[in-house]
Amino acid sequence: MMGPASRGSRSVPTMRDVATLAGVSVMTVSRALHDDPRITDDTKNRVRAAVQQLGYLRNDTARNLRIGRGADAIGLIIGNLANPFYSQLALGVGEVAEQHGLTVMFVNAGRDVEREARLVTDLLSRRVEGIIIAPEGDDHRHLAAGPMRGAPVVFVARPPSGIAADCVLVDDFAGTKEATSRLIKRGHTRIGFVGLPSTVWTGAERFRGFQAAMSEAGLRSYKRYVRYQESDVTAAEKTVRSILALATPPTALFAANNRNMFGALRAASEVDPPIALAGFDDFELAGILALPLIVVAYDPVELGREAARLLLDRVGANAADVPPRRVIIPTSVIEYGPVGGSYNLFGRGNGGRAAAGS
Amino acid sequence: MMGPASRGSRSVPTMRDVATLAGVSVMTVSRALHDDPRITDDTKNRVRAAVQQLGYLRNDTARNLRIGRGADAIGLIIGNLANPFYSQLALGVGEVAEQHGLTVMFVNAGRDVEREARLVTDLLSRRVEGIIIAPEGDDHRHLAAGPMRGAPVVFVARPPSGIAADCVLVDDFAGTKEATSRLIKRGHTRIGFVGLPSTVWTGAERFRGFQAAMSEAGLRSYKRYVRYQESDVTAAEKTVRSILALATPPTALFAANNRNMFGALRAASEVDPPIALAGFDDFELAGILALPLIVVAYDPVELGREAARLLLDRVGANAADVPPRRVIIPTSVIEYGPVGGSYNLFGRGNGGRAAAGS
DNA sequence: CTGTTAGCGCTTTCAC
DNA sequence: GTGAAAGCGCTAACAG
Numbered sequence: 001m002m003g004p005a006s007r008g009s010r011s012v013p014t015m016r017d018v019a020t021l022a023g024v025s026v027m028t029v030s031r032a033l034h035d036d037p038r039i040t041d042d043t044k045n046r047v048r049a050a051v052q053q054l055g056y057l058r059n060d061t062a063r064n065l066r067i068g069r070g071a072d073a074i075g076l077i078i079g080n081l082a083n084p085f086y087s088q089l090a091l092g093v094g095e096v097a098e099q100h101g102l103t104v105m106f107v108n109a110g111r112d113v114e115r116e117a118r119l120v121t122d123l124l125s126r127r128v129e130g131i132i133i134a135p136e137g138d139d140h141r142h143l144a145a146g147p148m149r150g151a152p153v154v155f156v157a158r159p160p161s162g163i164a165a166d167c168v169l170v171d172d173f174a175g176t177k178e179a180t181s182r183l184i185k186r187g188h189t190r191i192g193f194v195g196l197p198s199t200v201w202t203g204a205e206r207f208r209g210f211q212a213a214m215s216e217a218g219l220r221s222y223k224r225y226v227r228y229q230e231s232d233v234t235a236a237e238k239t240v241r242s243i244l245a246l247a248t249p250p251t252a253l254f255a256a257n258n259r260n261m262f263g264a265l266r267a268a269s270e271v272d273p274p275i276a277l278a279g280f281d282d283f284e285l286a287g288i289l290a291l292p293l294i295v296v297a298y299d300p301v302e303l304g305r306e307a308a309r310l311l312l313d314r315v316g317a318n319a320a321d322v323p324p325r326r327v328i329i330p331t332s333v334i335e336y337g338p339v340g341g342s343y344n345l346f347g348r349g350n351g352g353r354a355a356a357g358s
Numbered sequence: 359m360m361g362p363a364s365r366g367s368r369s370v371p372t373m374r375d376v377a378t379l380a381g382v383s384v385m386t387v388s389r390a391l392h393d394d395p396r397i398t399d400d401t402k403n404r405v406r407a408a409v410q411q412l413g414y415l416r417n418d419t420a421r422n423l424r425i426g427r428g429a430d431a432i433g434l435i436i437g438n439l440a441n442p443f444y445s446q447l448a449l450g451v452g453e454v455a456e457q458h459g460l461t462v463m464f465v466n467a468g469r470d471v472e473r474e475a476r477l478v479t480d481l482l483s484r485r486v487e488g489i490i491i492a493p494e495g496d497d498h499r500h501l502a503a504g505p506m507r508g509a510p511v512v513f514v515a516r517p518p519s520g521i522a523a524d525c526v527l528v529d530d531f532a533g534t535k536e537a538t539s540r541l542i543k544r545g546h547t548r549i550g551f552v553g554l555p556s557t558v559w560t561g562a563e564r565f566r567g568f569q570a571a572m573s574e575a576g577l578r579s580y581k582r583y584v585r586y587q588e589s590d591v592t593a594a595e596k597t598v599r600s601i602l603a604l605a606t607p608p609t610a611l612f613a614a615n616n617r618n619m620f621g622a623l624r625a626a627s628e629v630d631p632p633i634a635l636a637g638f639d640d641f642e643l644a645g646i647l648a649l650p651l652i653v654v655a656y657d658p659v660e661l662g663r664e665a666a667r668l669l670l671d672r673v674g675a676n677a678a679d680v681p682p683r684r685v686i687i688p689t690s691v692i693e694y695g696p697v698g699g700s701y702n703l704f705g706r707g708n709g710g711r712a713a714a715g716s
Numbered sequence: 717c718t719g720t721t722a723g724c725g726c727t728t729t730c731a732c
Numbered sequence: 733g734t735g736a737a738a739g740c741g742c743t744a745a746c747a748g
Contacts, residue, residue: 038718383735
């Protein structure tokens with residue numbers, strides 16, 4: 001008597017089952033569930049009773065197919081949820097998506113561009129309304145209008161290269177330049193840079209900002225203190241360790257993102273006197289560390305929200321021929337902890353304290 | 359000439375369009391795409407060409423409807439992606455889901471049980487294969503077999519109460535007990551507890567572990583140092599500040615999760631000498647802090663993986679009448695930083711250093 | 717007020 | 733080897 005659709009060995013009731021039980025047609029059930037005013041209260045109640053009894057739940061998949069909609073979802077392709085930048089981004093996307101009755105289908109991209117392309121078509125096959133992506137590398141062909149089949153994409157944290165699409169960016173250049181300048185103002189001249197692979201836009205841009213600040217200050221011999229690498233805490237730690245082991249090590253470092261900053265912090269915890277650090281991405285414990293610390297702060301959740309907003313804007317048919325938009329999320333530079341060369345244990349509040357033996 | 363299905367103002371080609379263009383029937387297209395051996399190579403090529411030309415992408419939504427499957431997705435309902443515990447969990451879930459060709463539909467639950475119930479039915483309407491949830495509170499009626507319509511649920515970090523379901527837990531009790539014991543072994547007698555709301559299972563369980571360790575050591579007068587609260591860094595900071603402001607403050611604190619630990623760290627950074635901290639959840643900077651620190655560590659990513667495995671196991675029809683399983687993720691206690699009362703700046707490696715001025 | 721017919725995009729079954 | 737018909741679960745359009 002039940003519809004043949006099943007999950008595992010358990011069969012799921014369909015509208016037909018409800019109709020049969022209530023002694024009406026499926027159409028009446030459909031209308032009753034939509035609270036169509038033309039249906040008698042009596043009938044409605046009979047239908048509702050049947051729904052209740054069977055534990056019926058409308059199949060939105062079927063419904064969406066019929067009414068010509070997709071999966072009522074947006075796809076989110078990001079690098080690595082373990083990185084707080086991405087998880088906060090996802091949070092923001094989810095927030096806005098939900099306000100519009102959409103769910104988020106998220107997939108971890110990893111660093112593989114081919115894989116990324118596969119994920120895109122997979123999501124499109126599932127008929128997501130659009131895709132939000134923080135793409136690896138700078139080859140964005142798989143995100144062009146063709147491969148995207150007309151579905152909207154929004155780039156986060158990286159601008160589209162060679163194709164037209166909305167994007168929401170962080171002010172990487174200005175933020176990095178300002179933070180670096182602050183280091184310089186504090187008297188540092190030997191400043192290192194723990195960067196991202198230069199193929200990543202944010203990596204290139206942040207390095208540009210670093211260079212700009214250094215040049216303006218007339219500092220030119222920093223190249224031996226510059227490194228690029230995948231963002232990974234352990235790798236960054238090693239890198240920084242090697243920089244600090246140089247004959248004339250830098251007195252300050254700029255870390256290009258939170259992964260590199262954490263690696264730098266780990267490595268820096270071993271040197272004395274502590275090296276000054278600056279870096280992209282604020283973090284929760286920034287205020288309590290025992291070294292001079294400057295961060296470029298911004299709101300990654302808002303980044304996600306904004307991306308979702310741009311995307312949903314395109315989904316509403318009308319905005320199809322609005323030209324590509326570019327939203328810049330503002331950054332601010334925060335100086336934590338000891339300033340001007342006086343360092344406290346724990347960075348703030350309490351006066352200095354002598355630490356005992358090893 | 360194209361199918362009427364559209365996204366925005368752009369219409370998406372259907373199999374019929376491909377068929378027409380290739381001069382064959384839809385059935386032939388379907389078979390060609392499935393690489394049916396009975397189709398001529400010639401025909402296949404014509405079909406493929408048409409697919410290429412139109413940019414056709416199979417509608418998996420429609421396909422799944424026809425073949426009686428759901429959305430090929432699993433639902434993930436978690437508290438707060440900004441908490442690294444949840445984001446790492448999500449990472450693990452996504453990893454395993456992808457290995458099985460499923461996507462993850464994630465939604466943030468917040469603290470509202472009614473909302474949670476709504477999210478569950480919403481996901482079920484979308485025909486997810488099952489749901490992984492870290493439920494708030496201990497009222498799990500909305501996750502019982504009835505409301506779940508026979509779809510499997512897996513509880514993470516909290517056991518189901520009053521209903522039968524798989525779950526994967528962390529060894530909250532033993533971990534907390536051991537970590538607390540270590541504090542005691544270090545000579546602390548006045549130990550505080552910054553707990554979670556007792557309605558949350560992990561909160562209750564971790565407090566039990568704390569109590570057990572204290573009792574065994576014959577320490578009984580800790581009640582004035584115990585607090586419960588929502589997990590939120592700022593709130594925890596305030597709470598800890600108030601504990602530390604007591605006439606006879608504790609010399610050590612146990613923080614029930616990473617949120618509370620971060621709050622405690624912020625508050626503790628202001629007192630001198632530093633208070634000793636222990637807490638649930640390891641974190642990346644644990645090793646470099648200038649105070650005695652003990653953490654209960656475990657792998658949240660593995661937690662997610664295991665949850666997904668349990669779930670997918672149920673999805674494969676067969677395992678329908680396997681009794682509820684309970685997987686315990688092991689914990690280990692890590693002692694970071696200064697031991698036995700000698701504190702270093704930055705916690706490890708370098709000898710102590712006097713800090714100057716303000 | 718309610719039912720019947722048709723069809724969303726795809727695949728299974730049976731025919732040729 | 734290929735096609736026509738039927739139907740997955742649902743709803744829009746038209747009957748009555």
